[in-house]
Amino acid sequence: MxxxxxxxxxxxxxxxxxxxxxxxxxxxxxxxxxxxxxxxxxxxxxxxxxxxxxxxxxxxxxxxxxxxxxxxxxxxxxxxxxxxxxxxxxxxxxxxxxxxxxxxxxxxxxxxxxxxxxxxxxxxxxxxxxxxxxxxxxxxxxxxxxxxxxxxxxxxxxxxxxxxxxxxxxxxxxxxxxxxxxxxxxxxxxxxxxxxxxxxxxxxxxxxxxxxxxxxxxxxxxxxxxxxxxxxxxxxxxxxxxxxxxxxxxxxxxxxxxxxxxxxxxxxxxxxxxxxxxxxxxxxxxxxxxxxxxxxxxxxxxxxxxxxxxxxxxxxxxxxKPGIDGETQLPLPVLLARAWPNPCRGTLWITVRDGAGSVVVYDDCGRPVAKVQSSTRRTEKLDLRSLPTGVYFARAASSPRAGVRFVLLR
CATH class of the missing domain: 2.130.10.10 (YVTN repeat-like/Quinoprotein amine dehydrogenase)
Incomplete structure (x- = not known):
């Protein structure tokens, strides 16, 4: 030995x-x-x-x-x-x-x-x-x-x-x-x-x-x-x-x-x-x-x-690598945010790491479909029950490169 x-x-x-x-x-x-x-x-x-x-x-x-x-x-x-x-x-x-x-x-x-x-x-x-x-x-x-x-x-x-x-x-x-x-x-x-x-x-x-x-x-x-x-x-x-x-x-x-x-x-x-x-x-x-x-x-x-x-x-x-998503032809989010549960069934919690500005949700065609105004809080609750099943992107308005991709199931 x-x-x-x-x-x-x-x-x-x-x-x-x-x-x-x-x-x-x-x-x-x-x-x-x-x-x-x-x-x-x-x-x-x-x-x-x-x-x-x-x-x-x-x-x-x-x-x-x-x-x-x-x-x-x-x-x-x-x-x-x-x-x-x-x-x-x-x-x-x-x-x-x-x-x-x-x-x-x-x-x-x-x-x-x-x-x-x-x-x-x-x-x-x-x-x-x-x-x-x-x-x-x-x-x-x-x-x-x-x-x-x-x-x-x-x-x-x-x-x-x-x-x-x-x-x-x-x-x-x-x-x-x-x-x-x-x-x-x-x-x-x-x-x-x-x-x-x-x-x-x-x-x-x-x-x-x-x-x-x-x-x-x-x-x-x-x-x-x-x-x-x-x-x-x-x-x-x-x-x-x-x-x-x-x-x-x-x-x-x-x-x-x-x-x-x-x-x-x-x-x-x-x-x-x-x-x-x-x-x-x-x-x-x-x-x-x-x-x-x-x-x-x-x-x-x-x-x-x-x-x-x-x-x-x-x-x-x-x-x-971040870039073009082959399914949606949208730029993938880079980092700085977290969403849970993912997939979700209507209610989504999202953490924006810079903690400032509003959170905007886009559909897979790049159209804004929801927005939550934030003050200084890092965690926000999003009510997405009116949206159909699909792939969405949540981004911080104050930091365009801060985002997260998530799936909504109905």
């Missing part, structure tokens, strides 16, 4: 690109995003799961946590999209049954062909023992793993989620599992701050590298892969026996590769690093909004998304 063997500095060789604002999915922080293809994807907040079918330009709430009703929700924690018909979601809740004792439940839900199944529950009683769901990983439609904050919710399935059984973490069972990655049904790696490897599907684990602050992992084969740690981006070429710090930078929160050559890492204050040469160099990209980013996903080198604070959704690729 070896620790770090070297540090390489960030290289900015190549040309930086810009990530463009697509939309705002709700108003809470989005913690995870995954896409099944270039059109359809899901984004997870603490209490809501959003779904898009138009590359992230509009989102609908597909799952939401029920009111507490005496329970305390730790919220949604794990999201895995295998394909458009197989989506998995995990979360947790707890409640007090008697003084000093708590019931905690971790649940895993499955979306099959558009319908969500009854969740599978893992339950336990404890003495002030707080347990959280953390991460889901699926290899295919049958084989998956769930990592929790406690070893009793480290479970796996071989039948697509119909049943689950426990597996044992590779170190102290009290350690929290942050992430896992499997390249087949037997061979995988997991990170509990350290890195461990299994060759039997999780029945036993061999420690690889200890105490490197590992939080995310992605492996391409038995030798090559990457870890995102509290110290930066680390690379292995020997199966995890040793790791080289390639990007020494704190504040990175997520990473994703679509293949061994193309990958992205995102973090605080809109930080985006991208590689097109297998990590030999990392280019700092720019974003339309310098807000914290929590998750990133790549379908291929031309289609990527990043999500984060206040429901922010960014897109990467020529398709995401």
């Amino acid at each position: 070896k620790a770090l063997i070297g540090v390489l500095l960030l290289s900015a060789i190549g040309s930086a690109a810009k990530w463009h604002l697509l939309s705002w999915a709700g108003s809470d922080t989005l913690r995870e995003v995954q896409f099944a293809d270039s059109m359809q994807g899901w984004a997870m907040a603490t209490k809501d799961l959003f779904h898009t079918t138009d590359r992230g330009r509009t989102w609908t709430v597909e799952q939401t946590l029920p009111p507490d009703s005496g329970n305390f929700h730790s919220g949604f924690a794990g999201l895995e999209v295998v394909d458009s018909c197989h989506v998995y979601l995990s979360g947790g809740l707890w409640s007090w049954s008697q003084p000093r004792y708590m019931n905690w439940t971790v649940f895993v839900k499955e979306r099959l062909r558009g319908s969500w199944t009854t969740p599978f529950h893992l339950e336990r009683y404890g003495d002030y023992h707080w347990v959280y769901a953390r991460r889901l990983r699926f290899l295919d439609t049958l084989t998956g793993w769930h990592l929790g904050q406690d070893y009793e919710v480290d479970v796996r399935t071989n039948d697509g989620g119909a049943s689950w059984r426990s597996f044992v973490s590779f170190e102290d069972s009290s350690e929290a599992g942050y992430d896992a990655w499997f390249i087949d049904t037997l061979t995988g790696w997991a990170v509990w701050d350290s890195v461990g490897m299994t060759t039997n599907g999780g029945d036993s684990w061999s420690p690889k590298t200890a105490n490197i602050g590992a939080r995310r992992i992605q492996m391409f084969d038995t030798l090559n892969g990457w870890v995102l740690s509290t110290y930066g981006l680390m690379q292995t070429t020997n199966g995890g026996d040793s790791w080289t710090t390639v990007v020494a930078e704190t504040g990175l929160k997520a990473m994703r590769f679509c293949n061994p050559r193309h990958g992205v890492a995102v973090g605080l204050n809109g930080r985006i690093l991208r590689t097109t040469d297998a990590g030999a160099s990392w280019m700092p990209d720019t974003a339309s909004a310098a807000m914290d980013l929590c998750s990133v996903f790549m379908v291929d080198s031309a289609h990527a998304w990043a999500v984060g604070a206040e429901g922010l959704v960014l897109g990467f690729g020529d398709w995401a």
